[in-house]
Amino acid sequence: MKMTRVKVIPEHESLTVEFKSDLKKLADSEIVDTVVALSNTDGGSLFLGIEDDGTVTGVHERHSDSTQLAAFLANNTVPPVSARVASLTLDANGTSSDAGMSVIEVEVPRSTAIVSSASGKIMRRRLKADGSPESVALYPYEIITRLSTIGQLDYSSFPVPDSTINDFDPVEIQRLRNILMRNKGADQSLLELSDEELFSALRMTTSVNGAPTPTVTGILLAGKPDIIHRAAPTHEATFQVLAGTEVRLNQDFDQPLLYTIEKMGDMFEAWNPEREFEDGLFRTPAPEFDRRALREALVNAFGHRDYSAMGRVRVLIDDEGLTISNPGGFVEGINIRNLLTAEPRGRNECLMGALKRVGLAERTGRGIDRIYEGSLAFGRPLPDYSGSTSTTVQVFISRTAPDPLFMKMISEEAARTGSPLSLLSLLVLNALKSQRRLSAQELIAQLPFSEAKARSAIGNLIEAGLIEAWGQGNSRAYALSKSVYARKGKEIEYSRQADIDKLRHEELILQLAKQHGGSITTRDVEQLLRMKHKQAYRKIAKLVKEGKLVLVGSGRAASYRLP
The missing domain is CATH 1.10.10.10 (Winged helix-like DNA-binding domain superfamily/Winged helix DNA-binding domain)
Structure with a gap:
């Protein structure tokens, strides 16, 4: 029987993969620079003895000792990079072969600090216009972005040089107090404080040489225009509405965040039509986009964006739905797969702390839950974060008609138990609503929670009579219950599932x-x-x-x- 030979190296270079030819003995400094660049980006693998096109040509004998190379890299990086170095034997096509050529693979971990070479060079990885990768210098202004991404620095807490509390706009201070009075979730004790005490409590100021000095957070929230443009020139935002290719609205904002968030919220209402559905004797309103989810997505965009990087928060309403994007990728440890389960972490803890206390952001730090619930409660598709990159976070909320019967099921269950369904329960019901029938393994695999939590939620929904189970062990499967299908007038579909x-x-x-x-x-x-x-x-x-x-x-x- 002929065995299939598998290629053991990647097909091509990428942000996390680098090939280096070693035919003429690659300079040690170039190896160190590449390891530093990988470590300062997303980590990855450096292959010595492979050409840029993936052809294996072999490693130079000077670099063939994996133990010696690992020690060399640790001694020539600051802080030391603990790279794993392995020796491979490959033929020219990159498949394993005892008669092949020697290649060295250096597995580089992503660093939790800024790494430099022993000579002081700080590098990072990036993709060129043609999609190929390269290692380039990490410039001083980019260091702030890197440190804030890995949670080592909070740019929003920095004091603003040459500024005083007189740089706060009195109109914006009154707006701040009005927001505190209106929002039930706000810290009402703040209303009893004087202006200077309020600034200190919200960390809008910090003490510098004994004098209260505005922080970046304070200037962003309530600064006068000239000081905002000097201290945070990247704070701008855009609100756009498109109908097909026709621009219906295109408005830029360069005012303080409290003003911008308030005005954008008002503008949403004009482009967020509402439908009504009969629910017995009552009529239930269903807006095109859930208002609470919109606010959380908007506040998250301003609160978690990278203010040290150029770019602006962009809000776009078009025929497909709503898109909100902001500069700055997810912080270290957060990704699309663990959004709903990771511990709340932010890039601008000082700014987000202020937004929470004034009632604009979720106090628990779980604003992402509200965004998901805003879609699930109406039986709509889940929010989509797949457009996010290493430099941008983007959420898309589809413009989809609500499911009134699904809404009714959720509201009736909430009325019966006296509390709303949990986010996990809503995710289970949504999966079975869209895919009809799922095995236990299939259902649990679609839920971003632990298996124990998922099984607990499934059990509770079975007890509530919202879903049913068939079979035992590995053959066990789940679907919406007979009562749910009957409520939706689809008894035939239920019979088909059974x-x-x-x-x-x-x-x-x-x-x-x-x-x-x-x-x-x-x-x-x-x-x-x-x-x-x-x-x-x-x-x-x-x-x-x-x-x-x-x-x-x-x-x-x-x-x-x-x-």
Whole structure:
């Protein structure tokens, strides 16, 4: 039998993969610079002895000792990079071969600090216009971005040089107090403070040489225009509305954040039409986009953006839906897969702390939950963060008609229990609503929570009568309950889901007979389907009646074989 040879190196270079030719003995400094660049970006692998096109040409004997190279890299990086160095033997195409050439792979971890070479060079990785990677210098202004991304620095807490509390706009200070009075979730004790005490409590000022000095947070929230442009020139935002290719609205904002967030919220209302659905004697409003989710997404964009990088917060409403994007990728440890489960972390803790206390942001730090609930509560598709990159966070909320029957199910369950359904429960119901029927493994795999939490939520929904389970063990599957389908007027779909088990059980029994040499017993079926003796016997008897199995013997010695 011919064995398939597998290529053990990547097909091409990328942000996390670098090939280096070593035919003429690559300079040690270039190896160090590449390791530094990888460590300061996303980590990755450096392959010595491979050309840029992926052709294996072999490593120079000077770099062939993996232990010596690992020690060299640790001694020539600050702080030391603990790279894992391994020796590979590959043919020219990159597949493993005992008769091939020697190649060195250097696995570089992503650093939790700024790494430099021993000579002081600080490098990073980036993609060129053609998509190929390169290692370039990390400039001083980019260091702030890197440190804030890995949680080592909070730019929003910096004091603004040559500024005083007179640089706060009195109109914006009054706006701040009005917001505190309006928002039920705000820290009402702040209203009792004097202006200077309020600034200190919200960390809008910090003490410098004994004098209260505005921080970047303070200037962003309530600074006068000239000081904002000097201290935070990257604070700008844009609100756009498109109908097809026609621009219906395109407004730029360069005012303080409190003003911008308030005005954008008002503008949303004009482009967020509302429908009403009958719910018994009542009419339930359903806006195009959930208002609470919109506010959280907007505040997150301003609160978590990278103010040390050029760019602006962009809000776009078009035919497909709503898109909100901001400069600055996810902070270290946060990604699309763990958004709902990772511990709340921010790039600008000082700024987000102020926005939480004034009631504009979720006090628990779980604003992302509100964004998801805003879609799930109306039976709409989940928010989409797939457009995010290493330098931008982008959320897309689809413009989709709500599902009134799904809404009614959720509201009735909340009324019955006296509390709203949890986010995890909503995710379970949404998965079964969109995919009809899922095995236990399939359902749990789609939920961004631990298996224990997922099974607990599934159990609670079964007890509540919202979902049903069929089968046992590995064959167990879930779907929305009969009462849910009846409420939606789709009893036929429910019957179709229930009948799937009957057909699948027959297939499993016949398949087991084939695996057992063409013959099985009732006991075999009991163990296979984890059911009682009488249930197993009835299923076998049905197959015998249909001529799919033949009875052999009687009593305890009875068995059933394939015809």
